[in-house]
Amino acid sequence: MGISERKEKQKAELKQLILEASVKLFSEHGYDGFSMRKIAEMIEYSPTTVYLYFKDKNEILFDLHEIGFRKFEESNRDLLTIKNPLLRLHKMGENYIKFGLENPEYYDLMFLLPAPMEFIDQVNNIEWNGGDRALTALKGLIQECIDKKLIKEGDINAIAMGIWGMVHGLVSLYIRRRCDKLIKEEEIIPTMYQSLNWMINVLEVD
Amino acid sequence: MGISERKEKQKAELKQLILEASVKLFSEHGYDGFSMRKIAEMIEYSPTTVYLYFKDKNEILFDLHEIGFRKFEESNRDLLTIKNPLLRLHKMGENYIKFGLENPEYYDLMFLLPAPMEFIDQVNNIEWNGGDRALTALKGLIQECIDKKLIKEGDINAIAMGIWGMVHGLVSLYIRRRCDKLIKEEEIIPTMYQSLNWMINVLEVD
DNA sequence: ATAATTTACTTAACAGTGTTAATTTAATTG
DNA sequence: CAATTAAATTAACACTGTTAAGTAAATTAT
Numbered sequence: 001m002g003i004s005e006r007k008e009k010q011k012a013e014l015k016q017l018i019l020e021a022s023v024k025l026f027s028e029h030g031y032d033g034f035s036m037r038k039i040a041e042m043i044e045y046s047p048t049t050v051y052l053y054f055k056d057k058n059e060i061l062f063d064l065h066e067i068g069f070r071k072f073e074e075s076n077r078d079l080l081t082i083k084n085p086l087l088r089l090h091k092m093g094e095n096y097i098k099f100g101l102e103n104p105e106y107y108d109l110m111f112l113l114p115a116p117m118e119f120i121d122q123v124n125n126i127e128w129n130g131g132d133r134a135l136t137a138l139k140g141l142i143q144e145c146i147d148k149k150l151i152k153e154g155d156i157n158a159i160a161m162g163i164w165g166m167v168h169g170l171v172s173l174y175i176r177r178r179c180d181k182l183i184k185e186e187e188i189i190p191t192m193y194q195s196l197n198w199m200i201n202v203l204e205v206d
Numbered sequence: 207m208g209i210s211e212r213k214e215k216q217k218a219e220l221k222q223l224i225l226e227a228s229v230k231l232f233s234e235h236g237y238d239g240f241s242m243r244k245i246a247e248m249i250e251y252s253p254t255t256v257y258l259y260f261k262d263k264n265e266i267l268f269d270l271h272e273i274g275f276r277k278f279e280e281s282n283r284d285l286l287t288i289k290n291p292l293l294r295l296h297k298m299g300e301n302y303i304k305f306g307l308e309n310p311e312y313y314d315l316m317f318l319l320p321a322p323m324e325f326i327d328q329v330n331n332i333e334w335n336g337g338d339r340a341l342t343a344l345k346g347l348i349q350e351c352i353d354k355k356l357i358k359e360g361d362i363n364a365i366a367m368g369i370w371g372m373v374h375g376l377v378s379l380y381i382r383r384r385c386d387k388l389i390k391e392e393e394i395i396p397t398m399y400q401s402l403n404w405m406i407n408v409l410e411v412d
Numbered sequence: 413a414t415a416a417t418t419t420a421c422t423t424a425a426c427a428g429t430g431t432t433a434a435t436t437t438a439a440t441t442g
Numbered sequence: 443c444a445a446t447t448a449a450a451t452t453a454a455c456a457c458t459g460t461t462a463a464g465t466a467a468a469t470t471a472t
Contacts, residue, residue: 007439007448036430046451048431057430112318117383128387135388154404155397157389161379162372162401169375170367177323181334182341183363191361195368198360202409213419213468242459252422254460263459 015053017043022060023067030105031113034061061109062119068106069130075099076137085144086151086204092141093167093196100171101189112172138164151203163199170195221259223249228266229273236311237319240267267315268325274312275336281305282343291350292357292410298347299373299402306377307395318378344370357409365409372405 021042026034036057040047054060076095082088100107109116110130120126139160145151151159170192173179179188227248232240242263246253260266282301288294306313315322316336326332345366351357357365376398379385385394 152408157397158400158404161397162405165375166372169371191363191367194364198364199368202358
């Protein structure tokens with residue numbers, strides 16, 4: 001059935017086209033500038049056509065958030081070359097901050113906006129794989145540090161949430177503009193890395 | 207001029223009425239359920255009347271965010287009884303988390319939503335006093351801890367941002383539902399306090 | 413006391429949003 | 443070539459924030 005195969009391929013292509021337009025629209029104009037009607041306009045279809053390929057706006061935002069996670073994992077590939085787990089942990093934190101600063105729109109979607117989680121709630125039997133992979137990686141690395149007695153012992157979950165919380169907190173305070181009213185412009189980003197630095201230092205076993 | 211005085215008082219009263227309706231609407235239904243038209247309906251005026259008392263929606267949200275800060279400062283009054291600065295720092299962190307968990311809508315406005323910062327940008331000669339007071343208090347406390355050699359030395363700004371970042375990160379991951387897909391429901395909140403606990407412990411000088 | 417003016421508020425409208433139902437157009441199958 | 447299926451569209455609903463224009467009442471001036 002070559003004909004139905006080609007049709008499916010075409011359907012997949014239009015879906016891809018919608019997604020690509022969405023990526024462009026979202027990464028350039030963020031959540032506020034993002035709308036179903038604008039996507040339709042970009043691909044030169046009527047707004048309702050988009051609904052033949054995606055259940056709703058949240059499904060598109062969920063897909064975009066997954067693209068963000070893949071981008072994030074990509075940016076973490078260079079960690080594999082670092083042997084020392086504590087050093088790797090430090091670098092992982094730096095990468096996290098760097099990713100957030102360089103991809104604020106994706107970061108927003110991955111960790112700040114309600115949309116992707118709302119989609120997960122609506123659709124059954126679906127997990128938050130992106131977040132799960134990230135946290136699992138972090139916990140594995142912390143365990144390694146503890147095993148090699150590089151950092152002080154403690155509950156893995158608490159340590160992981162603490163470290164994640166801190167870098168996430170820094171990035172999201174920055175993205176949501178809670179820093180620029182309190183800290184001199186040119187000192188914000190250096191301070192963020194210094195904070196991470198300080199934390200890695202204090203948790204290091206002497 | 208008793209007559210114009212009374213008129214001004216009436217104006218102030220309606221402004222207050224709008225604000226009270228806004229508080230109720232926002233704290234019960236959050237940002238998504240909040241609209242100018244709904245406020246108008248609540249106070250039984252036309253939607254455009256609201257614009258005679260507030261420049262736009264962002265001004266109302268800014269005012270609400272300030273109410274949130276006052277509520278937060280209120281909840282921190284019990285800190286004054288604690289003599290030991292490190293203990294006070296710990297308790298301040300706990301209060302921060304507790305406030306976020308108990309007042310997620312206010313927290314959203316104070317630290318997560320763009321609206322209040324957008325208002326500050328639009329209006330000239332206005333500072334983010336709420337955030338400024340909070341960070342100043344935190345930095346003062348950290349300085350006290352360092353002076354009394356209770357915690358390891360380091361750059362005050364970096365330490366303050368690190369601690370704030372961490373508690374903010376934890377609370378905002380919780381509010382934006384990034385925890386419940388990764389951690390067992392009943393373990394989330396205890397883990398948050400454990401994370402704080404762990405951080406206070408590692409930064410303590412031996 | 414009556415006319416002019418200011419104040420307080422409303423109606424109507426614009427330009428947008430997500431989404432659904434009904435309808436048309438095009439392609440495929442019988 | 444007709445019947446059916448698939449794909450896309452138009453129209454509509456119920457919202458949103460916000461502005462311009464108009465109305466009614468209260469206040470001030472003559």
